[in-house]
Amino acid sequence: MSEKLPRDSDSIDLTPEVGAGTDVAPLGHPTPKPSHERTADEERAGVDWQRLAATTEFQSLLRAKMRFVVPACFVSMIYYFALPLLVGYAPELLSRKVWGVLNVAYLFALSQFFMAWLVAALYIRAANRFDRQAKLIVEMAATHRNQGGR
Amino acid sequence: MSASIVLFLMFVAVTLAITFWAARQHTGATSYFAAGRSITGWQNGLAVSGDYMSAASFLGIAGMIAFQGFDGFMYSVGFLVAYLTVLLIVAEPLRNAGKYTMADILAYRLNPRPVRAMASLSTLTVSTFYMIAQMVGAGALVSLLLKDSGIRYETAVTGVGVLMIIYVVFGGMLATTWVQIIKAILLLGGTLLLSILVLAYFGFRISAFFDAIGHVSYHQNGVLVTEDFLTPGLKFKPPYGALDLLSLGMALVFGTAGLPHILVRFYTVPDAKTARISVVWAMVLIGLFYILTTFLGFGAATIVGRDQISANGGTNMSAPLLAQDLGGDLFFAFIAAIAFATILAVVAGLTISASTSFAHDFYTNVIHHGRERAPGEEVRVARVTALVVGAVSILLAIVLGPNANVAFLVGLAFAVAASANLPVIVLSIFWKRFNTLGALAGLASGLLASIILILVSPSVMGVDPPMAANAVRHLIQRPALFPLENPGIVSIPLGFLGAIVGTFLSREPVHEGRFAELQVRGNTGLGAEKAISH
Numbered sequence: 001m002s003e004k005l006p007r008d009s010d011s012i013d014l015t016p017e018v019g020a021g022t023d024v025a026p027l028g029h030p031t032p033k034p035s036h037e038r039t040a041d042e043e044r045a046g047v048d049w050q051r052l053a054a055t056t057e058f059q060s061l062l063r064a065k066m067r068f069v070v071p072a073c074f075v076s077m078i079y080y081f082a083l084p085l086l087v088g089y090a091p092e093l094l095s096r097k098v099w100g101v102l103n104v105a106y107l108f109a110l111s112q113f114f115m116a117w118l119v120a121a122l123y124i125r126a127a128n129r130f131d132r133q134a135k136l137i138v139e140m141a142a143t144h145r146n147q148g149g150r
Numbered sequence: 151m152s153a154s155i156v157l158f159l160m161f162v163a164v165t166l167a168i169t170f171w172a173a174r175q176h177t178g179a180t181s182y183f184a185a186g187r188s189i190t191g192w193q194n195g196l197a198v199s200g201d202y203m204s205a206a207s208f209l210g211i212a213g214m215i216a217f218q219g220f221d222g223f224m225y226s227v228g229f230l231v232a233y234l235t236v237l238l239i240v241a242e243p244l245r246n247a248g249k250y251t252m253a254d255i256l257a258y259r260l261n262p263r264p265v266r267a268m269a270s271l272s273t274l275t276v277s278t279f280y281m282i283a284q285m286v287g288a289g290a291l292v293s294l295l296l297k298d299s300g301i302r303y304e305t306a307v308t309g310v311g312v313l314m315i316i317y318v319v320f321g322g323m324l325a326t327t328w329v330q331i332i333k334a335i336l337l338l339g340g341t342l343l344l345s346i347l348v349l350a351y352f353g354f355r356i357s358a359f360f361d362a363i364g365h366v367s368y369h370q371n372g373v374l375v376t377e378d379f380l381t382p383g384l385k386f387k388p389p390y391g392a393l394d395l396l397s398l399g400m401a402l403v404f405g406t407a408g409l410p411h412i413l414v415r416f417y418t419v420p421d422a423k424t425a426r427i428s429v430v431w432a433m434v435l436i437g438l439f440y441i442l443t444t445f446l447g448f449g450a451a452t453i454v455g456r457d458q459i460s461a462n463g464g465t466n467m468s469a470p471l472l473a474q475d476l477g478g479d480l481f482f483a484f485i486a487a488i489a490f491a492t493i494l495a496v497v498a499g500l501t502i503s504a505s506t507s508f509a510h511d512f513y514t515n516v517i518h519h520g521r522e523r524a525p526g527e528e529v530r531v532a533r534v535t536a537l538v539v540g541a542v543s544i545l546l547a548i549v550l551g552p553n554a555n556v557a558f559l560v561g562l563a564f565a566v567a568a569s570a571n572l573p574v575i576v577l578s579i580f581w582k583r584f585n586t587l588g589a590l591a592g593l594a595s596g597l598l599a600s601i602i603l604i605l606v607s608p609s610v611m612g613v614d615p616p617m618a619a620n621a622v623r624h625l626i627q628r629p630a631l632f633p634l635e636n637p638g639i640v641s642i643p644l645g646f647l648g649a650i651v652g653t654f655l656s657r658e659p660v661h662e663g664r665f666a667e668l669q670v671r672g673n674t675g676l677g678a679e680k681a682i683s684h
Contacts, residue, residue, distance in 0.1 A: 047676065053666035061673060069238050077403070080231045084224065084399045088392020091383040101360035105220055105382045112227045113437045116234055120430050123237060127426060134674040141676055 047141055057140065061133040068126045076119050083108055153483035154490075155301075161336070161491045162313060168328045169321035180682050182322035182529045183250040183506050187681035189327055189418040195431020198415050200330030201499040202229070202406075202432070203337055203439055204280075205287050205492050206560045211440075212472075213465030215447020217456055219366070219379030221386050222447055224395060226440035228402035230433065235407040235572075237429045242422040243579050243672035244413060249679050251503075252413045252571065253511045256578050259664035261586040263516050268593040270511040272570045273410040275597065276563045277504035280411075281497055281539075283559035285310065285547035287466075288493040291486075293552050294463040303552045310494055311544035317498045318505065318536040322529075326498045327418060333488075333495040338439060340488045344469070345442045347476040348449035363448045368456035379451055390633045398561075401638030405564035408571030411503035420681040446472065497543070505535035558609035558635070565604065565637050569645035570596030577649050579672060582665045584653055591652025596645030603637030606630060 052058055086094055087105065094105035180186055189197065207229065214222030248254030253269035285307055292306035317325050352358040366379045377384065386395045406412065416425045450459065450468040454475050459468050470489065474482035509532035514522060522528055574592045577584045604610060611631065612624035634640075671677055 047670075049667035049670050050663055052670050052676075058670060058673075062669070065673065073234075073238055076231070076234050080227075080403065081396070081399060083227065084392070084395040087221075087224065087382040088386060088395045091381070095378075095381045101357055101364060101380075103380050106223070106380055109220075109223055109227050110441070112231055113441055116231050116433060117437060119234055120237055120433050124426070124430060127423075130673075131423060137670075137674050138676050 047145065052137065052141055055137070055140070057133065057137050061130060061137065064133065065130055068123070072119055072123065076115060079115050080112060083112060153480060154486040157483055157487035158490045161332070161487060162494075165317065165325075165329045165332065166313075168332075169317050169325040172321040172325035172328070175324060177526070177529075178682070179250070179526075179528050180679075181324065182532065183417070183510065184679075185322070185324040185327050185418040187418060187420050187679065189428075191419065191424045191427035192431050193327070193331060194415060194419050194424070194428035195435060196334045197327045197330040197418075198412060198428060198432040199435040199439070200332075200334030200337070200495055201411060201415060202436060203334070203492070204284060204496040204560070205291070205489055206283070207440075207443075208337065208341075208446075208492055209287075209291070209466045209469055209489060211443050212446040212450055212469040213459075213467075214385070215379075215443065216450035216454070216459060216468040217465055218385035219363075219377070219448075219451070220382045221384055221395075223444065224386075224398070225402070226443045228399055229406075230437045230440050232403045232406035233429060233433045233436065235403055236412070237426065237433070239579075240407045240413065240575060241416050241425045241429050244575075245416045245419065245422045245425040246673075246675045246678045247668055247671045248417065250414070250417055250510045251507050252408075252410045252575070253507065256574055256589055257511075257515070258578070258668050259661055260578070260584075260589050261658075262520070265586060265589045265593075266511040267516045268590055269571075269574075270507050270516070272566065272593055272597055273507040273511070274504055275601075276408075276410060276566050276571070277500045277507075278539075278543075279559040279566070280563040281500045281504075281543050282546050282550070283563075284493050284497045284500070285543050286550055286552065286554055288490065288497075289547060290552040291466065291489055291493070294467060304548050307547045308544055310490075310497065311540050311547075313494055314497045314501055315537055315540035318501045318540070319533045323414075323418060323502055323506075326495075326502045327415075329495045329498055333491045334435065336488050337492055338435060340485055341439055341442045341446065343481075344449070344473055344476070344485065345445035347481075348445040348453065348472070351449075351453060351476060359448070359452070362452040366451050366456075379448065393639060394634045394636060397634050397636040397639035399638075400642055401561070401564045401568045401636050403568075404572045404638070404642055405566075405568035408567035408575060409563070410507060410567075410571070411499050414503045414506060417679075421678060422675050501536050501539050501543075504539055505532045508532070508535045558604065558607075561609070561636055562600065562604045565600040565641055566597060568596075568638055569600045569641035570594075573642070573645040573649045577646075577653075579668070581653075582662075583660055584649070585656050585658040585660070587656035587658065588649045588651075588653030591655075592645055592649025595648025596641060599641035599644040600637050603632050603634075603641055606632045607635055607637065608633070609635050 086108070091105075094108065095103050097103050098107060175181060175186070207225075211222055211225050214225065216222075244252070244255050247258055251269075252273060253266045256269050257265050288310045289303040289307040292301055293303045317329055349356075349359065352362065360380065363380050364378045365376055367374060367376045369375070383391065386392065416428070419425050419428055446469050450472040454468065454471045459465065459471055462471055470482055470485050473485040477484075509528050513531045514520060514528045570593050573596060574589050577592070578589065605626075608624075608630040610624060611626040611628055613627055613629055614624055
């Protein structure tokens with residue numbers, strides 16, 4: 001911090017500032033740091049989150065995700081809870097032999113595994129789409145920071 | 151019997167070697183708490199499976215199916231379907247927005263200190279209950295399996311405890327991850343082998359196997375009964391069986407996504423996409439394992455028989471006794487060694503997540519306002535905590551003794567995770583209006599509801615007939631006040647209710663900016679913690 005010099009209209013401080021363009025090389029990065037060198041805090045510092053959240057790209061990503069996740073959760077939970085409900089309240093129905101020696105109960109329980117695997121596979125496929133959309137948003141944020149932001 | 155010890159010691163030797171290798175890797179918080187975020191998708195899938203498939207699954211479910219048929223298989227189903235909640239809702243936002251613990255995501259847009267303190271308490275509660283159950287199980291298992299070799303319960307508990315402390319204090323998350331991976335491979339291999347042997351016993355004809363399940367005979371009170379073990383309803387009977395089953399289903403499906411020691415594994419991978427892939431890998435392995443419990447449990451019911459199992463140590467011995475009947479003493483030793491390895495790996499996983507939570511959430515963030523006073527302090531605190539947690543678990547397990555009925559502690563851990571943790575995680579990620587008071591109220595109401603309801607449930611309270619000598623006795627000898635063994639159906643809604651009511655009662659303004667930040671980070675991965683470069 002500079003001290004306040006005594007007010008004297010004739011004396012001007014002529015000592016060169018360190019780091020001036022004519023002196024030594026400028027301090028710091030001339031170009032923004034590449035993303036793999038930035039820490040999480042530095043990444044946060046340059047981003048206008050609310051503006052990003054309001055962009056149509058982000059809103060469409062959110063909507064696309066909800067359009068998958070909400071029905072997927074509903075359907076899988078209904079299918080899953082049907083098992084304890086039926087076992088608890090309609091065990092005779094489930095005891096009926098279906099495929100030779102197997103009964104409905106065991107087959108229904110076994111089908112839960114395949115249901116879960118199916119939902120997981122469908123999610124992986126949908127998520128590849130979400131990844132592409134997310135990548136666009138990340139790039140958008142990077143260009144905004146490099147152009148206008150800090 | 152000593153073949154079991156030899157095999158187990160081989161597992162211990164390999165894992166200790168890995169621990170000392172891990173200890174010499176990069177030091178630093180990210181290395182200790184998150185294995186440098188360098189674990190790949192299939193590795194983490196194996197590690198998550200290993201952490202999840204505890205002795206309760208392997209021995210407990212086999213025993214339940216062997217004694218009560220189809221109803222035991224309901225646990226198997228629930229354990230797998232629960233991962234859909236993890237995959238669809240929790241895993242990716244957690245990895246994108248957090249750093250080391252579950253509380254990172256809760257504290258993101260809320261007042262960090264009180265929320266982290268409560269979340270840390272919840273994590274420690276869940277981990278402690280889970281851990282004590284495992285330690286008592288370890289000691290009881292050893293005293294059963296190694297009756298002839300003179301290893302006492304206390305020695306077994308201390309041995310397991312000391313090994314676990316070494317893994318965690320010296321090796322951190324990297325060592326515990328690899329211990330889980332090895333144990334998962336062994337467990338899956340052993341289960342596959344046992345299943346093939348069961349099928350071979352029936353001439354590889356599935357119809358013969360299921361035919362035998364339809365006619366399982368055993369003695370009940372001296373009378374020979376024959377039951378169809380494939381019929382539902384042998385365990386979950388009226389009047390409350392249906393509700394209990396539903397309650398169990400809810401606790402499993404909502405609790406897994408709130409188990410701190412599972413969630414913490416998603417920080418060990420480089421990014422959210424790898425986290426997602428690792429959940430799917432875990433679902434494949436876990437699903438496969440739980441389908442094979444059909445052969446373990448029903449195989450034990452038909453080949454060994456309930457009478458034999460009861461006479462030789464009870465339900466937990468179903469799988470080892472099956473191994474002995476099908477593959478002789480060597481295979482018995484192999485399966486027993488796998489059971490020990492399973493317990494050891496799981497307690498290590500619990501200890502690392504509990505000590506990480508204490509060091510990162512409570513010590514650094516709550517007490518010291520997020521600042522490390524000296525470099526490496528957070529890691530040092532975590533190591534010391536691991537030592538303390540290990541020592542306390544050893545002591546508690548020794549005090550409780552090998553006959554303590556602790557199976558309910560694992561159920562309690564799931565119930566607390568489902569009632570206290572999950573509502574707050576979900577509301578934090580998705581509800582803009584959610585605030586600090588809501589989080590505190592949700593965590594508190596979930597914790598209290600689940601703990602109180604279990605303490606007055608038939609797991610803890612009950613009047614035993616006076617003749618039971620060595621058998622398991624209820625802790626409180628009075629008729630149970632709450633009729634269900636699992637409190638989920640009441641405590642989970644109470645957890646959500648607490649969180650919602652707390653939110654509306656508070657006058658804290660909505661932090662639009664922070665919610666926007668959490669949304670963008672959680673959904674795009676912008677600014678996520680990166681893997682350390684090598």
